[in-house]
Amino acid sequence: MQIQENVSLKPYSTMRLGGNAKYLAEVHNKNELIELLQWSNGMQLPTVMIGEGSNIIWTDNGYSGLVIVNKISGFEVERIDTKQAKFTFGSGEPWDKTVQRTVELGYSGLEQLSYIPGTVGGTPVQNVGAYGQEISNVLVEVEAYDSQTDQFVIIPSEQCGFGYRTSRFKTNDKRRFFITAVSVKLTKQHLQPPFYTTLQQYFNDRNIHEYSPAIVRQAVIDIRTSKLPDPNEKANNGSFFSNPIVSDSVFEKLNQQFRDIPHWIVSKNKYKLSAAWLIEQSGFSKGFQDIDTGMGLWPKQALVVVNNSAKSAKDLQSFKDKIIKAVETKFDITLEQEPETITNPSDN
Ligand SMILES: Cc1cc2nc3c(=O)[nH]c(=O)nc-3n(C[C@H](O)[C@H](O)[C@H](O)COP(=O)(O)OP(=O)(O)OC[C@H]3O[C@@H](n4cnc5c(N)ncnc54)[C@H](O)[C@@H]3O)c2cc1C
Incomplete structure (x- = not known):
């Protein structure tokens, strides 16, 4: 684990602006996270954990503490019955690749959230939503390191304080929790109409009447790429x-x-x-x-x-x-x- 000093933050926000971080380090597992937090505590530094920076803006003053860039991986499936399964994702996994994997396994619940940039760990923070779905509708629990009690905790969905594009991680408990894993419950049952207006229009225009997770995902990707810029290009x-x-x-x-x-x-x-x-x-x-x-x-x-x-x-x-x-x-x-x-x- 390497702690870098005086690092430009431009690559760590998709707006590509901002000053320098005093310290910056990537974290790959829970042990590294504990080590980093002990180090920053010892130095009395403010600390922030980020994913891909698709929902943050840095100022020209940069960040005077430690920026932890999340790369914690993981993808586990636990079958509940023939129709449902609980999935647990490492919080540093790229979100869209994770959605793709669940869709390829034939599970429904995340397909409308396809192609949203960022990591898994960023999704509960602002309760990401698109095309009539929000992560809070399928989220079971979040695993996080609680910097107030210095231990890992499991936070059930009902205690995440979810609202429209918000949660306790963005409001009352901002910076308190370092999210390490996110669990969701998904189903093999397909979505049924009516869909969110633009999605329904897409299906009507193409005379599509089957709504497998793969078909809905493709529709969402087509609509999003026709309307939104790719942050890697703009x-x-x-x-x-x-x-x-x-x-x-x-x-x-x-x-x-x-x-x-x-x-x-x-x-x-x-x-x-x-x-x-x-x-x-x-x-x-x-x-x-x-x-x-x-x-x-x-x-x-x-x-x-x-x-x-x-x-x-x-x-x-x-x-x-x-x-x-x-x-x-x-x-x-x-x-x-x-x-x-x-x-x-x-x-x-
Ligand atoms: C082109 C484009 C389209 C988008 N479309 C949508 C959309 O349709 N719907 C939508 O809801 N959002 C959308 N977003 C916003 C963004 O993609 C999401 O909010 C995403 O979940 C952010 O993930 P991230 O990993 O980039 O988080 P970051 O931007 O790195 O961080 C966002 C916040 O979460 C905190 N955070 C991140 N990871 C952790 C962690 N592991 N533990 C604790 N705190 C953490 C950070 O400290 C920060 O406060 C879009 C963004 C872009 C650029």
Whole structure:
């Protein structure tokens, strides 16, 4: 196990921006994790564990502690009965390869989450979701090292504090747990319609009436690759802003002024709005390029902020501020950033 010093963090965020880490090390198993944590504790360093950096942004100040890059592997299957099985994945496994393996074994439950970048360990943190599925719907438990009690713990799904794109790992217990494994329960039963609108449209257009995990996975991959940039080719963090959730009174007021405002009812008195639509209506169309900052929007999806030629994380911040201000001026709604900006204790 090698601890490197003064390492550029640009390759450790798919936005490819940020300063240097004081220390950085890869971790391959639980023993190495304990060793690293003992070392960083001894040095009194702030410590963060990351996967592929597909949901994080570093600042130009970098990170003044230890960055642990997760490479913990593992893939185990435990059959429950003829139809169901419990799968346990090492948290450093690449997520999409893991989904592919479950699909190849004929199991359903993860196919709608195909092609999401990142590691297995990143998925419970923001309760990843796509095409009508969320990891919390199939997650059984998470294994993690608890830095408060200095021991490995098993956290059942009900105790993960899951919500829309959130969990206790992202909120109340941020940085407390170092996730080492994730278990899910999957089934051999195929999904049935109706599907999420774009997925259903895909099946209708192609006259597809069979919904094996492999067929659904292929549909999701086709749709995603037609709409989203590959972070290996164009630096980005996927959806940069969350879709705002507003009260019915706020919605009614907006709807009177903007009759065509896209919306979804999420619960009693709560409406979800389309952040992409708000951004486009505020003067930032798909493919917008900001000459001042080198940032822009993806030509097929206005919600995806891309780094065309930015020189620093400050450029991203300026571009983000421009969008937030324009949306606030037009709609009186403040957009919130979805990827996490990782800061140093001394920056705050
Ligand atoms: C093109 C693109 C499309 C995307 N599409 C979607 C989508 O459809 N749905 C969706 O929900 N997300 C999407 N994302 C966001 C992202 O891919 C997911 O959130 C992913 O799960 C992050 O995994 P990661 O390993 O890269 O985590 P990182 O970005 O490295 O880390 C994210 C957070 O999780 C924490 N973390 C990571 N691993 C661990 C661990 N083992 N233990 C403790 N904490 C940990 C980090 O400290 C950080 O706080 C997309 C991103 C991109 C670039």
